Amino acid sequence: MVKVASASQADIDWLVREDASAGRAWVSRCVALGEYLVAREDSEIVGFLRFSRFWGKVPYMEMIRVLPDHRRSGIGTALFLAWEKAMRGDGTRLLMTSSECDESRPQDWHRRNGFIETGTIELPGLQSVPEVFFIKHIA
Ligand SMILES: CC(C)(COP(=O)(O)OP(=O)(O)OC[C@H]1O[C@@H](n2cnc3c(N)ncnc32)[C@H](O)[C@@H]1OP(=O)(O)O)[C@@H](O)C(=O)NCCC(=O)NCCS
Known part of the structure; x- marks a missing residue:
């Protein structure tokens, strides 16, 4: 069963490792602003979605990635749907x-x-x- 939630400070090392092109400073910034969602299975992180806002307004999905061994089992879709729901809730x-x-x-x-x-x-x-x-x- 996959669970999607906003990333927290405790997830930063994992995100720096797995979202390698972003770099620690950007990862920390996005976590602080709530611009990361992480998917967990059995409490292990198996994927993430990172976004920012075009014009400071329009939610822009910059990266979505599921660990290779966990692909094609609905995790990417769960991340995307959770993001879409959260953005709709913000009035987007x-x-x-x-x-x-x-x-x-x-x-x-x-x-x-x-x-x-x-x-x-x-x-x-x-x-x-x-x-x-x-x-x-x-x-
Ligand atoms: C793209 C990605 C996030 C999808 O996540 P996922 O967990 O594997 O996707 P899901 O299991 O939720 O896929 C749902 C459906 O899409 C299909 N699908 C999965 N990956 C697909 C792909 N790369 N191309 C086309 N269809 C795909 C699945 O077959 C499934 O269809 P079904 O329900 O009819 O069987 C994942 O493959 C990934 O991390 N890829 C590498 C990084 C990447 O390319 N990111 C996107 C650009 S930022």
Whole structure:
């Protein structure tokens, strides 16, 4: 049985290890602001979702990751649905996410969760392929 909750200070070392590209300072910042959800099975963390806010307003899912041995058993969906519910509760009507344009599997997963593609931007010097943006209107 998967349980999703906001990450706490005690989860920081795990997140620094598993969300390696973020770095400790950003991980700590996101935990302090409530911008991480973690999924637990038998009290072990098995996945996380990290977000920020575009324009300081629109929730933007920056990263969702489930540990390889735990994939395809509903944990990513549980994380996403918990996030969507929390954002709806805050009065949000639009969600955003993005993905590198050649990452077809995550994109399929975003579409499966109701996101629609809305455009791409080039990021010369930062990324060799364009980034594809997705939005989802929530009632
Ligand atoms: C993408 C990811 C978070 C999905 O989490 P997950 O726990 O494996 O997904 P779920 O088990 O909740 O998937 C639910 C459904 O989506 C399908 N699915 C799972 N991963 C998928 C993928 N990569 N592409 C397309 N469909 C996928 C499952 O088959 C399942 O469908 P079903 O219910 O019809 O069988 C996980 O695969 C992951 O961590 N990937 C690596 C990191 C990544 O790419 N993150 C996204 C970009 S930030």
